[in-house]
Amino acid sequence: AQKVTQAQTEISVVEKEDVTLDCVYETRDTTYYLFWYKQPPSGELVFLIRRNSFDEQNEISGRYSWNFQKSTSSFNFTITASQVVDSAVYFCALSVLGYSTLTFGKGTMLLVSP
Amino acid sequence: DGGITQSPKYLFRKEGQNVTLSCEQNLNHDAMYWYRQDPGQGLRLIYYSQIVNDFQKGDIAEGYSVSREKKESFPLTVTSAQKNPTAFYLCASRPTGESYGYTFGSGTRLTVV
Numbered sequence: 001a002q003k004v005t006q007a008q009t010e011i012s013v014v015e016k017e018d019v020t021l022d023c024v025y026e027t028r029d030t031t032y033y034l035f036w037y038k039q040p041p042s043g044e045l046v047f048l049i050r051r052n053s054f055d056e057q058n059e060i061s062g063r064y065s066w067n068f069q070k071s072t073s074s075f076n077f078t079i080t081a082s083q084v085v086d087s088a089v090y091f092c093a094l095s096v097l098g099y100s101t102l103t104f105g106k107g108t109m110l111l112v113s114p
Numbered sequence: 115d116g117g118i119t120q121s122p123k124y125l126f127r128k129e130g131q132n133v134t135l136s137c138e139q140n141l142n143h144d145a146m147y148w149y150r151q152d153p154g155q156g157l158r159l160i161y162y163s164q165i166v167n168d169f170q171k172g173d174i175a176e177g178y179s180v181s182r183e184k185k186e187s188f189p190l191t192v193t194s195a196q197k198n199p200t201a202f203y204l205c206a207s208r209p210t211g212e213s214y215g216y217t218f219g220s221g222t223r224l225t226v227v
Contacts, residue, residue: 009154033214043202045218091156095214100145100164101172102206102216106156 002027004094006105013082014113021077021108023092029053031097034068034075039089039107051075082112116141120205120219126227127192127199135190135222137205143217144210146188150174151202151221160203163188164210192224200226 003026013019025034036048049059051068059066063080079086092105118139127133137146145164149157159172163182177196182188188207192199205219 006156035214035216037218043204043221043223045204047216050214095216100208101147101159101162104149104157106154 002029002032002094002096002103004092004103004105006090006092006108008108009106010109010111012111012113015084016081017112018078018080019082019110019112021079021090021092021110023075023077023105025073025075025092025094027094027096029096029098033095033097035091035093035095035102036066036075036077037091037093039091041088045091048077079110082110084112084114086110087112118205118207118217118219120203120222122222123220125222125224127224129226130194132191132193133199133224135192135203135205135224137188137190137219138186139188139205139207139217140186141207141209141217142185143207144185145208146182147206147208147216148172148178148180148188148190149204149206151204157204160190199224 005024032053034051038046056068065078067076089107089109091107093102095102121136147162148160151157158174160178161180163169169180169182179191203222206216208216
């Protein structure tokens with residue numbers, strides 16, 4: 001069975017602060033995919049990134065960066081110089097090769113104040 | 115543009131009534147999913163279907179039913195047996211043969227009144 005844990009239920013920061021959202025996953029499979037999604041107040045899920053288990057390179061996209069560490073089963077997400085528009089619920093998710101479903105963490109609500 | 119359409123966006127239901135949530139996709143995806151979201155609970159899988167005329171229960175299938183008569187459509191019925199149906203429901207689809215490539219609809223918010 002797969003499991004995704006997002007221990008931070010809610011994070012509040014002031015604009016321009018850096019913030020890291022934690023994600024820890026569990027799976028016995030060697031081939032898997034990790035995802036981050038953003039859910040703004042409107043409700044739709046916005047895809048941010050996908051990483052497969054064989055690619056441990058960190059990734060940076062603008063103010064967003066992701067740190068994938070297989071040794072600690074973590075896939076953390078950092079927002080640099082946060083902005084009010086970053087306020088949303090962020091979900092980490094896992095899918096396993098050959099298994100059809102996507103397993104989500106419980107989400108972290110990020111509130112960025114001006 | 116290809117995508118998933120969920121309707122309606124908001125739905126109100128009286129206790130004891132069945133209600134059906136619509137999910138249509140024009141992405142030619144084989145697999146489709148229904149997730150339920152409650153505050154602080156993340157997204158939990160209700161049902162999924164990998165092919166027409168076949169579907170499997172997810173983690174919280176009790177009180178729900180689905181059908182998959184067409185590749186494009188995967189409606190979800192919330193029955194009166196569902197004890198706490200008020201929630202946000204998300205539909206998703208995925209191409210066959212991939213463990214990624216999920217596309218999500220914009221959701222239906224169901225409220226029991």
